[in-house]
Amino acid sequence: MEVALVLLIVAAIFVVRAIKVVPQQSAWVVERLGKYSTTLKPGLNVLVPFVDKVAYEHSLKEIPLDVPSQVCITKDNTQLHVDGILYFQVTDPMRASYGASNYIVAITQLAQTTLRSIVGRMELDKTFEERDAINTSVVAALDEAALNWGVKVLRYEIKDLTPPAEILRSMQQQITAERDKRARIAESEGRKLEQINLATGERASFIARSEGEKQAEINRAEGQAAAITAVADATAAAIAKIAAAIQQPGGQDAVNLKVAEKAVEAYAQLAQKNNTMIVPGNMSEVSALIGTAMTLLRQSPQPPQSPHSTPAGNTR
Structure with missing residues (x-):
């Protein structure tokens, strides 16, 4: 048992x-x-x-490996704290077992030294702009060395880039100044566009006003020309009618009578409107004019009357 x-x-x-x-x-x-x-x-x-x-x-899974933070010195002699994370995978178990005593420590140390070398060839501003390039360079350097360890480095990512406090303050001031500069430029561009728009509007308005005034002057000129033409036509027609009337029997006597009436009316108005009595220098001319008018009245019992004439009895 x-x-x-x-x-x-x-x-x-x-x-x-x-x-x-x-x-x-x-x-x-x-x-x-x-x-x-x-x-x-x-x-x-x-x-x-x-x-x-x-x-x-x-x-054989993909393994994340935290790379400890370290101080790197840039090309312009600025200290920079850098830390990142590394992703790798075991592809050859035999080499991973016998290629290095501890491939994790080897990868971590190689990642730090490679990162210091890459950052040391860049200026501070470039390190923030070229993070992807830094990651790619680290992966390429590690992958080549880790091949003998049976490990495949997949990617490297920088988690944080921290410059000294003084550099941070200077960078903040620079960023503030740059933003103020862009704001002033944008404001000036806005004022420039505003002035351009105002000038364009004033120019268009002035052109429109001038075109309107020009058309108005043309219209007034055409109206005045039409009025002058109408007056001239009416005057010509009136003169033609008067001339035709004069050619009729008794027409010349009617004209003489009308002239005498107007003369007598003119003398009468001068005597009424002025304190000083104005008389002709040769009174015989007035007597002859009145005599002529009376003779015409006797010879022509019904003289032709115009719309503006007055009875002969009122002129005396």
């Missing part, structure tokens, strides 16, 4: 040491008598008990 129990225990030990179940996305390195033998793949694997031994277990 005791022998059977011992044999059962020994068999259980053999089974435990012989059967290995490897998880997914994992790789186990097996040594046989202290020498590399094989790499176990995910699933059920059988080993030789007490001869084969699982020496290393590696995860």
Whole structure:
């Protein structure tokens, strides 16, 4: 009974040491008598008990690795605190086991030294502008060196770039000055556009006013020309009618009578409107004029009357 129990225990030990179940996305390195033998793949694997031994277990997943913060000196001698994060993956479990004593420490140290070298070739302002270029350069340098360690560096990301407090204040002042400059430029551009728009509007308004005044002057000139033409036509028609009337029998006598009437009316108005009595220098001219008018009245009992004439009796 005791022998059977011992044999059962020994068999259980053999089974435990012989059967290995490897998880997914994992790789186990097996040594046989202290020498590399094989790499176990995910699933059920059988080993030789007490001869084969699982020496290393590696995860084939992508692993994030925090790179500690460090002080880097830029090309313009400015201290800069830089920290980042590195993503890598084990691609060759055998090399990862025997290529370096600790590939994680090796990658971390290489990332720091590479980052210091890259930042040292840049000025402070460029380090903020060229973060993608820095990340790419670090990945390229690490990937080449980590090839012998069975590790693939996938990407590197800078988490923070922190310059000294004095530099931060100077940068803030520079940013404030730049923003003020852009604001002033934008304001001046706005005033410039405003002046241009006002000048354009005034020019258009002046042109419109001048065009309107020009058209108004043309219209007035055309109206005056039409009025003068109408007056001239009416005057010509009136003169023609008067001339035709004069040619009629008794027309000349009617004209003489009208002239005499007007003369008498003129003398009468001068005597009424002025305190000083104005008389002709030769009174015989007035008598002759009146006599002529009376003779014409006697010779022509019904002289032609104009719309503006007055009866002969009122002129005396």
